[in-house]
Amino acid sequence: MRAINRLSAKGAAALPAGKHADGGGLWLVKDAVAHGKWVLRVTIYGKRREMGLGQFPTVSLAKARKRAEEARALVRDGIDPIKDRERKRRDAKRAMHLLREVAADCFESRKAELKGDGHAGRWFSPLEIHVLPKLGNLPVTEVDQKDIRDCLSPIWHTKASTAEKALQRLGLCLKHAAALGLEVDLQATAKARALLGKQRHEVVNIPALPWRDVPAFYASLNEGTATHSALRLLILTGVRSFPLRNLHENQISGNVWTVPGEAMKGRKGATSDYRIPLSAEAMRILDRAYRHARDGFLFPSARKGVISDATMARMMERRGMKARPHGFRSSLRDWLAEATDAPHEVAEACLGHVTDGAV
Template structure:
């Protein structure tokens, strides 16, 4: 004969004296001496008796306790231990509640070794920090779908196209990172969001570069002898050097007519920090001599109060001169001069601007940075810069 169920009523629960009372079906009501009470489910699994707490009364009502008891008894009838199954479900739920911000920070931490300077500049993380995490950061990563991503990036998809693409790329990395952690995420959500966002209208603007024929006139106009002008002259003379190595140029890096730029200052991918040797022309060495009196703590181009000049110092100087061009563009000016006027070998010209052109296998066997050939090329470039210049004219709307 089956044991009767639902022995208890709501009316008598509060009046019960301390003790344990069966409601049937393995559900028990335990009234404590302090007046508190809780629900307990008794069941037998694999020949062993277990007691499973179902919550306190009255937070868990009689009706809810009966529903929970029936649910877990069904689990026992399926041959599973109810307590272990509940713990498994709880772990799965907690695992899938990881929010995007935590995943993004963990993904960033895992990739620091690949990033320049361990990502301290923040350029890898900033697209997420500024445009994704404010809206999706507190959302469980398992719940993020293509519509959430589309709605988040739509405001900048056309107006800030490059930033939006970077944010989408970083988000894709975060989703793959979450999947690697064992989280249940939609790995296609980013691609589907991209399809929903559509083609971007914005066309990327390349950094304007000064025609190589006009560079001598500009170079020869830098006669003020200020730190900014000297730094700009050295940047132009060394052609392949970006503004950061110039700003952080240190006397200890210079040995004779070779300036060795430390790997962390170079723009490298996949965490490769390789020192770059720069042959210094006679003109470049003369500029360095002029800069030495300004040196502070060994840095050739110190800032006004501390550190070195900022990354905008050189650009702002050119703006004040009315120039539509920017310092980074002198790399293109030099590279075009190599092709049109110097007839330089392709590999040597590329090496001069620190561009990698060969595969990793070829680079392994080609153990040269063309230093001697670049030394001759840089002397020719310096001669061009100090030759009779063409009249320098900037556009009227610059």
């Protein structure tokens, strides 16, 4: 009998279940008359191995023989054909530029312009939670408006703000991919928006306490705890929660609090810091806070780090209040507009907002 090419295409189809040699280490292993798999037995580095060459009859006898000969050629050159195939698969996967990988690279490149280098996760989380589980393993070049529509439609109306952020950041990822030289559809997110339609959800502003009720609430914060002191200073200064909760003693000089520019929302790429003059009452709060400071932070949490925004919010919630800490900025802005003659630019500056002009 011939040493190789023992089988014929017609004969292979009629063979019963079992192992059937074609020669040269190539075997047809059938589990039924109509189904089986091709296996090549090779010896590499003195060790015998079996290499799958595909399913029968999807892979024909001719194709199996071709694959077997390519593997034998590698063995003759001292190359393990199984490891070589695995390496090629890994290389091919890397060359695909999956959306998951492009998104991570895009996030990495934008960290410098995000508050705290994006460590809070707010920039990446809409993608990580709502997009990448469904589309992350797609090559970015294959992502189209239908994929995006199907991915975001479950939250388009129920979590409108999050869906909007996910769509916007996905658009940035596609631009990043284009900058890498990949052929992507830069209009995919705009087309997806057209398919998704107008959102029914209305954005609800964070509840704020009417400014006339603020003094009474302020007076009730009299326990001297980190939470009470933080809320008092939040009300007096009108800053956002993040810079206040992360207030460090090295940011205070005399009666001026200097907030690092990168900690101020709305000051993208800011190089200048934000200086806040402190009133006598604010200084008294700081004097008490210094006593409970930990690692230089004036408002530490009970366990580690600093107090969270949720801690202050829950305290207000326990009192049956709908208002939340961030709402005190709105209370301050209303007071400036209704009870003072402060110019618009001054009122906006009090809140750390960037107005029309550089001045």
